[in-house]
Amino acid sequence: MDTAKLLDWYRKNRRDLPWRGTKDVYRVLVSEMMLQQTTGETGLGYYGRFLSRFPDVQALAAVSEEDVLEMWKGLGYYSRARNLHRLARQVAAAGAFPDTLEGWRKLPGVGPYIAGAVTSIALGLPHAAVDGNVLRVFARVDGIEDDIMLPQTKKRVEARVQALMPADAAGDFTQALMELGALVCRPVSPDCGACPVADGCAAYQRGLVDRLPVKKPREKQQVISLWVAVAQTPDAVLLEHRREETLLARMWGLPNVEKLPARPAEELFAEKYGIHLPAGEPAGHAVHVFTHRRWEMDVVRYTLDEKIPVGGTLEWVSWEQFDKKPVPTAFLKALWAAGKEDSA
Numbered sequence: 001m002d003t004a005k006l007l008d009w010y011r012k013n014r015r016d017l018p019w020r021g022t023k024d025v026y027r028v029l030v031s032e033m034m035l036q037q038t039t040g041e042t043g044l045g046y047y048g049r050f051l052s053r054f055p056d057v058q059a060l061a062a063v064s065e066e067d068v069l070e071m072w073k074g075l076g077y078y079s080r081a082r083n084l085h086r087l088a089r090q091v092a093a094a095g096a097f098p099d100t101l102e103g104w105r106k107l108p109g110v111g112p113y114i115a116g117a118v119t120s121i122a123l124g125l126p127h128a129a130v131d132g133n134v135l136r137v138f139a140r141v142d143g144i145e146d147d148i149m150l151p152q153t154k155k156r157v158e159a160r161v162q163a164l165m166p167a168d169a170a171g172d173f174t175q176a177l178m179e180l181g182a183l184v185c186r187p188v189s190p191d192c193g194a195c196p197v198a199d200g201c202a203a204y205q206r207g208l209v210d211r212l213p214v215k216k217p218r219e220k221q222q223v224i225s226l227w228v229a230v231a232q233t234p235d236a237v238l239l240e241h242r243r244e245e246t247l248l249a250r251m252w253g254l255p256n257v258e259k260l261p262a263r264p265a266e267e268l269f270a271e272k273y274g275i276h277l278p279a280g281e282p283a284g285h286a287v288h289v290f291t292h293r294r295w296e297m298d299v300v301r302y303t304l305d306e307k308i309p310v311g312g313t314l315e316w317v318s319w320e321q322f323d324k325k326p327v328p329t330a331f332l333k334a335l336w337a338a339g340k341e342d343s344a
């Protein structure tokens, strides 16, 4: 790969995104933890709101985890938000961000990609950062026909990026590869005619562009069928503060139970939560897809004149408070299905 051509292309073509061109460690870190697997436009709004609420690492360390999850809601990958918050607290206690790759790798949620991206972009250190975009680019440039999800393929690409890394332009090189993957060497219909590295691209030269990268199909998704309760009084809704070990841990959700044949929803809610709901009315269906799971949610509405007694993980929350709670999209979809249009 001709790195000089790639850098030249990047400097002329990079998008004017708020996280491109900054060397501020906190901003680079937030962009990398927040924006992986998020499209540019969705990310822009989240990134801007997050930084205006938590402008530096001390501000982030000072708030509760729930405040952070609330700003993150809708983005998914909530463990990243929790790790970013834990990281902020460690850094604020230490008084400064680490200045080496090894120091970064010790922080919560920081794997080889985040450590490489932050140290190369913000600190100018020559460390490779290989994400899905970079894997795709190198699978094509080097004509790699092995599955790109295999650890050894990733290691091979990391070594390749490391060997190419220009010591005097580490940050630009990392970002140039990301921009190339996002703008030109796209997953579908790459724009090889506009590609600065087409001359040295094995896939392009050998007509393999449509066949690379090789990626084995994902393991099958587990489908989970749930009853989801929208239990409400005129001014409050019943929510569950989810436990440590569950999916979407420590977020707030609607009470839900896995469906069982011939068992009414109310009976199952009583068993799981110890609550006694009157017969509800079907209020729609919603689907949410996680990385390895698919929730098929049948929503049941319970309209109550007053709050029934609840305990454990359940709590009545006013609609006003509801807007401030970190409620993940899966449950917002159930609410939308039940006609709560204004509850996003």
Ligand code: SF4
Pocket: 137, 140, 141, 184, 185, 186, 190, 191, 192, 195, 196, 197, 198, 201, 202, 203, 204, 209
């Ligand atoms: S020539 Fe095409 S396939 Fe090769 S790196 Fe460029 S855009 Fe990707």
